[in-house]
Amino acid sequence: MKLPTLREVGTEAKLLLIGIPVFIWTMIPIYHMFVFAISPKEDAFTGKLWPTHPTLHNFSIVFNQQHYFLRDFWIQFWNSTVIALAVGALTLFVATAAAFSISRLRVPGGRAVMNMALFTYFIPAAFLAVPMYRTMGTYGLLNNHWSLILAMVTIAAPYAIWVLKQASDKLPVELDEAATMDGATTLQLFRLVYVPLMMPSLVAVGTYAILLAWNEYLYAFLLLSKDTDITLPVALGNFLAADDSPWELLMTTGFIYALPPAAVYYAFKRYMVGGLTAGAVKS
């Protein structure tokens, strides 16, 4: 075995000097949340770095809805799930159709639509929330899941269209020509040629939309209010309203809520990093 040279050891030490603070910085809030979740109530407020008697009791309270704040935990979990999946499906539908139309069919006005989409992508989310809240009221959609679903599709679609258009443009034109020569209709071209070839980008975009909707707080907090209609983040926010919030339960619920997006991200990481960073900023 070759011994490392002094220079190599020095480089490694310098890298560790960066790597260790980066690790600590990244993990602290997440670790703190986790420690809270496995701490018994009396341990949670003592500032210990590891509880003396770790327990899963908090999880059992949350799962069995045994607290005033958690009466509707499962229905709120379900609301979050349904809304996120609906946003993923609708965004994919809207964006794939638009990207196919603009990139492959070269529909007149396609370029203008791309620019409009790009413009929406650049409206700061909290700014659009103000008029959108009022608009949802006008449409009679407030306190209805559709308001949040449509708002999230509006926010997710521009980026989705843009990423998909970039990917579509890379598919050779000859494919479409060959398929048309073989007598494929436009719809067949879409279904049998385009969608299968675009699969990796579609997975990336769908995952992006699902995560966006699952993680969203502001729009959910504005648009939904009934305890049985709200999503998990709004329920977590409502914990704060009380003076004597059960923080150990809040952190436990937060931990449970943060797990699915982390899992989804890691499951689709391969697609997301390639698909989304390529689209995010064209250098």
Add this chain to the structure above:
Amino acid sequence: MAITLSASDTPSPPLSARLSPPQVWGIALLAPYLLVFLAFVVYPVGYGLWLARQPSSYVALYNDPIFARAAINTLIFLVIGINIKMLIALFLSGFFAQQRPWIRWLSVIFILPWAVPSIPTILSVRFMLNPEWGVVNQLIFKFTGDDGPNWLNDPAVALAMAIGVHIWKSLPFWTLILLTGRLAISHDLYEASDVDGANWWQKFRYITWPSMQTLYITCTLLSMIWTLGDFNSVYLLTGGGPADLTHVLSTLGIRYLRLDQLSLAMASIVCAMPFVLPLVYFMMKRLSR
């Protein structure tokens, strides 16, 4: 606004006669997005601007001391917060470009703040900073015997903490983007500079920075637009407090909205437009080429 129509996009009267079947399909497939755009972007934005048309709203806004404070906080957030964030991201992109198994593992963990939702993690930070029960002050007490500061009670400190939370949350994304840019630089350039005996600074100055300059500037501008829309970092950490002194424009707009002062909410957003529109215009020019 900054929408450009190319000459071929101008329709002429007998539209159906000119369109081939694929183009009819094209319009049909574009329709769902157009509907979403009209219903949830054009209508709300138009309606919002109509609400913000009264000069009296701007007078009221000007007379509200919270507004001036929020505008200054927003500027601090943008100028200080974003530059710190982007410089760290630039630095860390160089760190993550090193090929080591442990660095690859670290990069997998490093992405977590971006992937997990804001609310539980920001609330976790909020509790850590609690003056009595939070782990930060408990540790300070343990090691120094003194009570730590009341982190979220002093507006300047609270704002700094909110910027910290914002950086924590969005640093991974920008590091990843800049890393992609860095990895695209040809390796031959670095090898050649090694032969010439260049040090790390010379390599950065003459190879890395010139190749990444445009990307870095684009990312900084895009980050400015998104930071203007970041409601969570401030609202979930400080709620705009103490005494409404840590508001930024996005939380202020929502505050007015919650108080049912919709025209004030829109006016405060319109005030940010002279700032946002040039950014948007520049980004569109760069990205829609």
